[in-house]
Amino acid sequence: MFTEQDFIQTNFSTIDKTAFAWSAPSNIALVKYWGKKENGEQIPANPSISFTLKHCKTITSVEVKRKEMNESFSFDLLFEGQPKEEFKPKIQKFLERIERFCPYLKNFHLVIDTKNTFPHSSGIASSASGMAALAMNIMSLEKALVPAISDDYFYAKASFLARLGSGSACRSIKGEVVTWGENQSIKASSDLFGVAFESLHENFKQYQDTILLVDKGEKVVSSTLGHDLMHGHPYAERRFEQAHDNLAALSTILKEGAIEDFIKIVESEALTLHAMMMTSMPYFILMKPNTLEIITKIWQFRNDTKFPVCFTLDAGANVHVLYPNNVKEKVLQFIKDELVGYCENGQYICDEIGKGATCLK
Template sequence: MYSDSDFILSNYNSIETASFSWSAPSNIALVKYWGKKENGDQIPANPSISFTLKNCKTITTVVVSSKVEKDTFSFDLLFEGQPKEDFKPKIQKFFERIETYCPYLKDYHFTIDTQNTFPHSSGIASSASGMAALAMNIMSLEKAIQPEISSDYFYAKASFLARLGSGSACRSIIGNVVAWGKNETIKNSSDLFGVEFVNIHSNFQNFQDTILLVDKGEKQVSSTVGHNLMHNHPFASQRFDQAHDNIAKIVSLLETGNVTEFMSLVESEALTLHAMMMTSMPYFILMKPNTLEIINRIWKFRNETQTPICFTLDAGANVHVLYPENVKEKVLQFIQDELVGYCQNGQYICDEIGNGAQNLK
């Protein structure tokens, strides 16, 4: 088990120039992370567990070159090949947060070229995939200047760094199912980085996630603000206890392959997340009328056909439709017949469980 001090690199070599390229996917939480510990550095108030996605990902290439002046961070940022100045403050803040652990950052000029496989402004959060992909590239640089680091250390520190950029990004590094947050159920679980959960029943292999794009606009309340509103939330302590209980429950369901109870727990978690938003002060609602229409039609379809299909939600209006691969044709026909009309411009994205970040070079 690594502590944060284990990730402080002290001895390393130097290189003149190098190029790295990684993809990293988004993920969808099954047990939700909502709330951060006060005075912590992106430390979750409760544990979470997620499916890693496969197709919705960020592809990032980083070219580094050594520089003489080593007193400031130096980087250029391109998004889909074009300069993206409004992204630069987030990268600057990320470098500042991780400098203690990556003291070599000021030794190099970084050219960061990034793109998403999913439509820009589609309503799918790209912070998790984006920060995970950047963290993997930084760790490739670290491996180049300190070749002795182990594979286990490489991925654990990548998750640790990604977390400092965007909390849920730590769940996009490695594995089909990833847990983040210290809890009694999952061995070696940590608040500092995500850990792969491997004992998954065959019923959940190749599980599908079709993302219905209900609202592609900017959220009225950001996730950062929403997390902070949990500090004085009247139901915060009960919610955090519930999350620990639900981690234990969902781990058992993932191991035994009980899809029916899995669906109930996942839907309950999604609605609880939005209940926390609606009962904070100030309160807010991120679901849209079409979100509720989709949920009700999913329930009706499931009851009438006994098809194993459920929904989950992130901190927004879009609906993730989860189902086993063996009912894919039936579910996609249902989406075409009954749900696509509730999607903005009829848009949806077909995805499935993936394995995490991929080295492209």
């Protein structure tokens, strides 16, 4: 188990220039992370677990060149090959946050070029995949400067760094299913970085996630504000206890393959997330009428056909339809026939469980 102190390096070799490229996927939480501890940076108030996606990902390349002056960070930021000045403050803040763990970054000028495989206006959160891809590139630079670091250290620190950019990004580094946050049921679980879930049952291999784009607009509530609303929330402590219990139960389900029990917990978690927002102060309703229509249709379809299809939600209106690969054809036909009409411009994205970040260069 790595500690925060383990991620502070002091001895580095030197290089003049190099370049790297990584892709990192988004992920969809099954047990939701909602709320941060007040006595730490990006430390979750409760543990979470997520499916890693395969196709919804960010591709980021970084060109690195040594510079003379090292008093400040120096970087250019491109999105799809074009300068993106409005993204720079977030990257600047991220670099400042990780400086203690990556002091070598001030020795270089970075050219960061990033793009998403999904439309930027799709309503799919790109912060998890974006920060994960950037963290992988930074760790490739660290590996070039400290060749002796192990693979375990490489991926754990990448997840640790990604977490400091976006909490859920730590679950986009490595593994089909990833947990984040200390929980007694998960071996080596940590608040500092994501841990790949072991012994995933065959029933959950190749699991499908079709994302129905109900609302492609900007988030009504930012993740930062949403997490902050858990401070002083009347139901927060009970919610945190529930997340621990659900994660413990789900860890057994994912090992044993009990899909019906999986459905109950996953749907309950999605509705609980939205219930917490509806009962906060100020309060928010993040669903749209079409979100509820889709949920009702899924329940009816499942009841009529006995197919193991369910939904989950992020902090927004879009619906993730989850189902095993062996019913893919029939579920996709149901989606086309019954659900597409509730999507903005009829748009949806077909994805499935993936394995994490991939080195491209």
